[in-house]
Amino acid sequence: MAEEYIQVDVVTPEKAVLSRKAVEVVAPGSQGEFGVLIGHTPFLTTLKPGQIIVRTEDRDIYLACGGGFAEVISDRVIILAETAEMAEDLKADELKEEVEQAREKLRQLGKEDPDYEKWEKRLLRAEIKQRVLENWEKNR
Amino acid sequence: MPSLKDLRKRINSVKKTRQITSAMRMVAAAKLRRSQSDIIAARPYAIKTNEVLVSLVTRTNPDMHPLLRVREPKRGVVVVIASDRGLCGSFNQNLFRKAETFIKQNRDRYEDIQMVLIGKRAGDYFKRKNVAKRAVYTIGTPSYELASEICDDLIKGYVNAEYDELTIIFNEFRSALTQVMHVDRVLPVEPMEAEDDMMNVEYLYEPSEDILLEALLPLSLKVFMYRALLESAASEHGARMTAMESASKNAGEVIGKLEIKYNRARQSAITTELMEVVGGAEALKG
Incomplete structure (x- = not known):
């Protein structure tokens, strides 16, 4: 992989909550929690209300999410959450x-x-x- | 001829009115700017949801989902998005007129029409009219939560076959001076065509395409409703801004005219007084 990081975007209908490069993303899929690292397969899933962790190089960012969708395409994670707040x-x-x-x-x-x-x-x-x-x- | 005191009183009162209208104009301008940035902030989510939705619909059997199912249109629901507050020119009146024409035109097509009224003004206007109301909401500040609440009821109704077609009437924001009225039919959801240049990624779907679609269709309706609320709010502030601007200008004109009148009255009072003094002096001489 040429890229070292994955680009993470968390957007709600009202605003973009977070947009940054990260090492790993952990999100509450409706079929169970899943983690995304570099080189994940393209993937689309529903999210249930729960906790999102975005691990960046220097710190972990915790978010509370009220359900929604997550899309993973080539080192990019887009989380379409109905609500999302940073811890x-x-x-x-x-x-x-x-x-x-x-x-x-x-x-x-x-x-x-x-x-x-x-x-x-x-x-x-x-x-x-x-x-x-x-x-x-x-x-x- | 009104007395000098009366004129001065009127001038002062119109000046105060102008102060209020120009303050309202400025408040509306500030709110308009915020509404516009809200619209822009809502865009990425809406675009992305739509993208995902289109790619899902083209992959699944569209007859599957109740929101895609087309029934014979017997009962219609009309959503009218107005404002909570007045003093925004013909913003609400035009909208209500449009809604009434829509109902008139569709009397033959539908057996029954229900209205969903959003905004206090809409509730007030249709209170005494002879129309069936399904629900009335006040807006406050437009939020996704409100859009979601409105849609939850509408979706439930559609799925339970309480009605067959849903139309939304709202103002779309173009500029502070122009709003474009939209009459959009949103349910049943129009079948979508995938665009050719769309990225064709082979996804892994979890849980399955159908379940995802089932979750996404209501969501896209909510996103549309939220956008309509935002557009309407921006239009309202724009309309109020222009209305208040012209009100301030008119107040200025009235003040100008009153001041001329006041000066004339003052002048003529002085002239009469002088005449009296001169007349009195003449009489003493004689």
């Missing part, structure tokens, strides 16, 4: 509040409520963000 932008106390609010809401709403699913999704996302933040702090 360093997350705030523990805000997340805690978010989780509590969602739990409270779920308790109030019945399973039949049309909004139930929406709040369930929110709770899941907030919990993932918490986990990502914890992992990031542990590995810093």
